Amino acid sequence: RSDVFVATKVSGDVENVRGSVERSLKLLRTDHVDLVQIHGNSYTENQANEILAPGGILEQLESLKTEGLTRHVGFTSEDNNAAVFRFITSGRFDVMQISYNLLHQHPAEWTRPFGSLFEARDAGVGTVTMRTLTSGIFQKWVSTVRPDDEYDYTSSLLQFVLSNPLVNVALVGMRTVAEVEQNVKTANDLSGRVDHEELHRKYPES
Template identity: 35%
Template sequence: MKYAVLGRTGLKASRLAVGGYVFAGVNKARGWDPYSAEGRQTAIGTIHAALDAGINYIDTAPSYGNGHSESIIGEVMRTRRDECFLATKVAGHGQDKAAVIRNVEESLKRLRSDYVDVIQFHGGTYSAADTNHILNEGPLDALLTLREQGKVRWLGLTTEDAYSALDLVESDQFGLVQVNYSLIHQSASLHLLDSAVRKNVGVAVMRPMTSGILQRLLERLEPSWLEAADPFEVCLKFLLSDSRVGVINVGMRWPSEVQRNVALVDRYEPSFDIAELPRLTAKIYETDDAANGF
């Protein structure tokens, strides 16, 4: 397994992380139900397989099945807590200090741990009012209090909309940002990823495999591409090729998925840095000319 240091946190995390949503999401078409007794045991086995393979970062949230994902992970943490970095989330929108503290403490009980390595504000899109509320009206103060008590180590945030999280990243209050960034969602590359590098904020990625959106598009627009290449593999290679990305959160349901993804990470060596990929038409033309001797 390959590892990366997550900015100022200093956490040396595996490039591949266990994404916890799958332990709360039912997918009947694929025979997946983590709420059944069999599904729960399979999920627990998958987490053990991930730790055995060198994956040392697990990310979840209380909203994943109303605590179900955290409870499954907690079963493994009873005996293997010291083998991984554990990250979960808490809602910051509209909550006061007391509510944030209470919710994090409830997560700790489900996770069967006295602390989490990273606690993240669970956000989609942040308005100016949301940002002000988090920073100045109680939620941030709650996390700082929990950190003083030793219940959380590092503060982070998650975002579906990279641009809306820029002010929070620039605030110097957070050691990690988790962003929706993938082959088809690349807005973070225009600003947030560079800002995170400049502020020494670690970067984790959500929805690395596009949550299946790319696959659905190809099925309808150009199914032959699905026969020529594995879109999941291409998506993972894209992120492994970006020097700004630390942790890639992948939802893995079965041990076989863990083995497949770990094998890809181990064997893949990027040939160029996605961070240097031109993002404007003029720059594309300029670099094309230079590459062809003009």
């Protein structure tokens, strides 16, 4: 069990938080998970208030953490809005899972610098990226504008995210053994890394 990091999610229903985690533990045949995340898309101010309020979802997760049913608590978000920054600066979350990739770089604006990935680093919050390979959008665009382009951009897209020192974990959906092997090979290929700060420099130094 110690060789595997197990993460799960709970919905925004306060009443079902404990039951959801306990069902997951039963199905996974384990006495604890390593991370439980609040599953979210784009949080409104009211939703953030409810999550952070006494008796809210976060307090429920903190109780589960105290009991040893989970080692860490986190949240997921497709957005990079004010609610995300409230969660980060609350000091109560261990991990943030955020949408970040070549097409969606708002969490890490290197030219400013600004973004939730910078804030998470400064707050000591672990970072996980979702949509790492753009959910196929980049590939669809390439096939539309360059239908004869047969290059597999998967490794390049993964290398872009892995190159960001603000990213701790890059999630990638995999359905076959071949995909797993290729992604492991890419992750181990440090020659494919780029310097994000240099990459985003607008003008060359004279």
